[in-house]
Amino acid sequence: MADFPIVDIHTHVYTPAYLDMLRARKKVPYVHDPANGADSRLIILSSDDDASTPADQRGRPVDSSYSDIEVKLAFMKRHGITTSVISLANPWLDFLDVDDAQIWSERINNDLEETCAQVNSKTRTDTVATGIKTLYAFGALPLSAPDASIIVNEITRLKMLPHMRGVIMGTSGLGNGLDDQKLDPVWAALAQTQTLLFLHPHYGLPDEAFGGSEVTQRYGHVLPLALGFPLETTIAVTRMLLSGVFDRFPDLKILLAHSGGTLPFLAGRIDSCIAHERKFVANGGSAQGPVRDVWSVLNTNIYLDAVVYGEAGLRAAIHAAGSHERLLFGTDNPFFPPLSEKEDDIWPSVTTNYKAIEGTLGEDKEAVRGVLGGNAVRILNLN
Template identity: 30%
Template sequence: MSRIDVHQHLLPPAYTPWLRSKGVHAPGGRALPQWSPQHAIALMDTYAIGTGVLSLSTPGTWLGDGAEAAEISLRVNEFGAELVKDRPDRFGYFATVPLPDLDAAVAAATHALDELAADGVVLLANTDGVYLGHPGHDPLLAELDRRSAVVFVHPSELPAPPVPGLPPFAADFLLDTTHAAANLVLHGVPRRYPNLKIILSHAGGFLPYAAHRITAALVAETGRGYEEILQDLRGFWFDTALSGSPTALPSLLAFARPERVLFGTDWPFAPEPAVAHFTGEYDRYGGLDVAGHHAIDRANALALFPRFS
């Protein structure tokens, strides 16, 4: 029971009915799953997960109404705080903020981190087509930087029509995360806010595979040095959710700093058969020794979440 799963979702009792009332039934092309703390613990027990750090998936709480988004965010964050209070050994949570309402997002983040003991904040890669790292986000990022916060970046649907027959979660999510990572580096966020610990979902999307190509483009755009930009891209943390395959995992491990790779499942949006498949592939991967698996399973996460020790 040693694993710390940094990519696990929750669907509080008030949240799923609210989404359905707004016509949201399959965000990212995946039907809204069933969820409960009991089911989460049972899943974790099956896969040797001691603690799951919970977060909302896309679409978060912003559906166009700022006051409603702020209210739902507060209810979600209070639910997460109570869940952690009841089972601090099994759960952590990333607080939700109602971007693009910047003032409300700052207020929600500070309240959750200062009053509700959140373990960090989840931010979508893009909201209404504006990617994370846009200069307009600076007040929120500065507030999070002052608190040395962990920021979990989760993809959303692209600001473009989906490809018929290919649900957004299959490929668009990976591109969305890649866009966000590049945009963060383009705008110098890792250097301007060095206390942020930014986790990229799903092994960083396409970033490990395309990092050198993206670096060349950012050099041309910014005039900064190649190695400087490449190191900024390598400076993120990465989770293994849906990425334990024989092709994705070697690419991630060849690119990421070894101490910044974290275990993730994406349950329950990734159903249990998918968790079993990708976790099994990860467990069987011969490119990691026992110490390497332990680092990803637990030790690396303890640097971000020391309370889980």
């Protein structure tokens, strides 16, 4: 039992109400319940909704780890995690009809808040030593709502829910990406309320990027998940940078999933390409380029999770962030379980990240404790 907090800031839930809503749908995202009583199937990626695959085998099996908070708590205990900041998993509420967005975001966020309150009301011997509560949450936003004011209202409302510590968002924004000027009221509200945005991929890259759907499917989920997801995040935040979001909203705070996708590694190349782009005013062109550079944004506006599965990536992330104090431990639970999971299994997808942190920062115990939990406690104001 750790005597310091180990905080998982990247851990998802599909709440029971959310899964029921997906059960009522017939197109992506949806849940299919096999007639034979086998595990439900969750189909969230278009590439998984292949008509040539029987519905009972499409997507991935949904077991209780997706929605049962007791399973999450058992997972935490098994892996030494004292606190989790739970978030709705992708694709969140992106796909909702305009009239459904507000009601569903309120319902989901209230459910998350209630789950946190219920869990935290019980004394847990494995976490009490840290003095930090067991559960917090990032809220979901009604991005398909007919008016940005509805999104802004939900951001404001979340500040009154005691366990909310930010919001999670995909890269689609209002449907046209995160460089869409129509998002300015949302960025303004996040900055003004000091609400952390957890930016997370879902859509990946088009199959053509990998050589077509036949190539993509040949290797299962490896290309979309290992490469498509990180690039999606990198593209999204680079578009924000290029469009001047960080110039207009210098107080915006963003936590990037998967250690920034590939942003830490490519930051230098992005910086160089901007400096050499003839189109930008600063270089004699006619188009307004970004004023602040990528390193400044990395060191001021961006936090990175430590879900990168190796020291090579983690070293780049720490260096690009300017300090290990901007890195936060996460697991991506319930994704990447052991393929033949037993109830008491330790997940390699978790231990790989523990080892990378220990291997990279091991000589500095304070730094290790910071990445594992102290940074999250400070940045998210957990108490």
